Amino acid sequence: MIGFNRLKGEGSPSTLFAAFLYFDMSFMVWTMLGPLATEITDSMAAYGFLMTASESATMLAVPILSGALLRIVLGFLVGVIGPKKTALMAQFIVMVTLFYVASFGEHMSYDELLLIGIGLGFAGASFAVALPQAGQWYPQRLQGVVLGIAGIGNMGVVLGFLFAPKIAELWGWQSVFLVAAFLSLLVFIIYLFMAKDAPKEVYRPRVKRLSDYVRLLKDRDTWWFNLFYAVSFGTFVGFAVYMKVYLMAMYFDDMEVFGIEILGEENIHVVAGYFAALCIMSGALLRPIGGAIADRIGGIKSLYIFLVNVVILLTISAFLTLPFWIAIIIMFLIMANLGMANGAVFQLVPQRFSKDIGIMTGIIGAAGGLGGVAILEILGASTLTFGDYTVGFMFIAANALIAIVGVSLVKRRWRTTWGLKSGGII
Template identity: 65%
Template sequence: MAGFKDLKGQGHGQTLFMAFLYFDMSFMVWTMLGPLSTEIAEALALTGHIMTAGEKATLLSLPILSGAILRIVLGFGVDKLGPKMTALISQAIVVTALLTAYFMGDSITYNALLIVALGLGFAGASFAVALPQAGQWYPPKLQGVVLGIAGAGNIGVVIDFLFAPKIAELWGWSAVFGVGAAMAIVVFIAYAFLAKDAPESVYKARPKKLKDYGKLLKDKDTWWFSLFYAISFGGFVGFAGYMKVYLMNTYSVDMEAFGLDVLDEGNVKVIAGYFGALCIFAGAILRPVGGNIADKIGGVKALYFFYGAVAILVAISALVKLPFFVAIFVLFLIMANLGMANGSVFQLVPQRFGKDIGIMTGIVGCAGGLGGTALIKTLGWSKGAFDGYAAGFLIFAAVVVVALAGLSMVKTRWRTTWGVNSGGMI
């Protein structure tokens, strides 16, 4: 049973760190529109464009959607060009998108923002590069903890929610994109010098053709893993992207009172960012813990626990009008369990598809992004149709229950077939 201490003397720590940092920066800029949603809506309103609930959900979900699709593209790039070259090309596109938003500033239009959102999708697709780059350096028994560490780069969303609203308050929303671009350039340079692709003696690349993707899509386990990740990662990124909108629409009065009493300020947008960061932090920081737990007790058993907790907590949020601080605590627990579920899913994937990890990371990662897109759109639909979020939460809870039923259907087959010789706990 592997743990963090077992990493000593294994793999390539420098590349593991840069994979984490690259993913961290990418995740930060990928979800940047979420914590700035209110400020951007106010800026567009000054130009005469009043965003509807549907338009806001579309803007927030577009980077998630494009990131999902691009994970397939970058997964293919990992096998053809190698992780490092693929990452450098992707990072350059992201920097261009950030600088475009920064220089356009308050003159930007809604349609231009949609184009920027598409460009930011390349940051979300970094998942299909950073995780295989880290994982290629390490043996099967360490995949849970290694991919958990690399995947913990999603803590970048926390940075967004902590600092983006305050920077926007001081210098305007476009300044956030300027700061993001500067940081992304620094990471680009560091990554170029420090990250390395695994040599053939450690990992032999097996470039795939498009037909190989089709072959994997015919494997039913591909679809099971896609469903599980669409829920865990999709739930995490969906709630993260929509968190500020949800808090502003549901608890703005409570947050303003808290700000006036405790922080001596009533800027609800900034306070929403703080509470959003607190909840998102739980899911981001606990991803490697979930991978480590899965290494010890098996990914299936871990997912039973994490998904079960999420289904119950989301249903409570939907059916009970919770006091503000209780609601924040429940959201904190939801995000924590989703984060640990992310680590658990990717404790299993490399064991089942170790020889095709580049492509599978892209496929399963794509499903995760699609899940996040669907959740954001569902929450936006729920708000527009019912002026509340209960329906959206209940739909998500129902899908989690479907995943639990799916685990019951596959666990015996997995443990008695590929799990026997996988090299890790199933």
Template identity: 45%
Template structure:
């Protein structure tokens, strides 16, 4: 699926820089979820407060993705990425120096981490603009695999919090962020094929197109499921199965790894069999996995296996969606990445907060999981309804270069 022609078609240093920037940004974006057990113990948070705490960075990242998407089209992805990285590094160092001692201050840190979540709207256009349509699935799958950074948060943050305290983890996180910034500074370049900047009202013109709303919804389910679970599973495994924060983090890392590593597979599969067909399979698999885990498997190992399958499906679905988006909105890829990424974050906010609310209201996470499984099935039905129109219109125009 990836040959010599792929490497000749684009700019490999930029693709790798985009991946690393995305990777480290996602690591800190879900940091509150990885540290959630220790933070909630220190601050004595309720299940609903835990859910909202891990959902705030997701929502902030969703809103800021739209801002970042416009910034990308105005000043270019390279400079936009530099600004976002410096804001996050300064914010984390400031929080560590001042101290984070209340729930409100934790939520404020969550807003800063949302800037890291906006990296999606920068890294993907940075990579996408270097590659022709036939390689969009693979290129954006590789860059988008940077969401594997959530694995590092789940693997290392709980253990480091035990050793040095969770507040000091905020400062330690700036070390890999600084390394990623230096690599980005020296390796990332804007593509020569940059669309001309538009007047600000023109950026929202895409919202007049029904296809934009469909993509926003479809990604709200696939990426929303991925990031919502990434932020919540450490708390879930701790609360439901009594696992220690460190072991719960390891379990979460396994789930997140599957979702991250299968994203480029989903993009490449979409290039091979078509984005619509690949995405349809992923919705079925994800809905089934969420429904099974809602039943509360008796063993944490069974729950882990089911969630790994579900997260893998959601990750592949992310890659499939972004095999389709550049084919339909190549000239508006910056703002569309921001819009689609924003709704992906909104989906994650809904899932993370609904799990906490369900636990507090009913004593179980079941309603939260079932609600999102139902959304996946609604997305499947919707995709089935629009696929014929897509293939007959813009899909037919790009059929010689990439499969829809």
């Protein structure tokens, strides 16, 4: 696979694997409400609470918002106490949240679900821990592929969509949280023994202060990266979390789906989850490929390619009523290009902010999470107000177009300033 053989003899393979595993499990937990959204909605309806499309979108958005803000906090802690201690602390909070839902979830109110979403946000904040921990072990010329491998933890959301609906069908949606709690405990133990903070001769951390955040937020490049990641990762995670709701509304509204009779309402939830997982998987698996491509041709050129593809594909989805199989292929390609764009962005970030990668991962990751919240609210508002997703898709395509214009505005300055001495191709 592109660039992977270049890692031989470099860095810490055990830490890279532990960071990937921790991020993978965390991403599954962070987005867990997505594959269970329709089951939770039906369960609450049985108790008399009819959730609107907007309320459903808000329920899905709270963990994403919480995770976005907590990324800044955990990014700061990475610089103070190190990535390993930060990860173990966050993982413990996540496990407590999961065990609580498994024990008391059956009769939880809507407001309680929103509070649970805050706890799940600690899993989403793992982004600000796993990526710096992996990146600190490797040289600048390998950052694209290394952070891509760590970031392939996005695959966790695929696992959620593959297994959560089926587990919910068999034992109830609360049981999914119990399974996730025990898996999180297992990952906690593995991470405890395999992950290592980079020694000083490999990476010398600098204690971060509030003034460092202020300094970086005054840097215009910070905001450019925030924009690019809010569009690429924000759109990816927003679509990922909302994917099952979208498919259920558009294609899985009766017992016969695309010409095949589905036996039972529960089975429809499971099948929808499988197709959602298929689409999301492309973006998760191809993130390191995007980083490796960016290592070869530069992050700027890569972003052009991936984002232009996203604009074209979203416009097709917005204006054409597509047969099911064509729609799935289009969504698969959208997620693939978004995943590769995520890898391309983080091929550039360590080259520009190598001394502040912990804080910058938190800040830029937060922007990505906030972008995901916006996507969820846009999709919910689009269907509630206009009855379909046309306006929502065009709004998202416009965001990607803005990012393309942004890349055009910064490329010359970046290539003639910090890009000349970064050690990699930008």
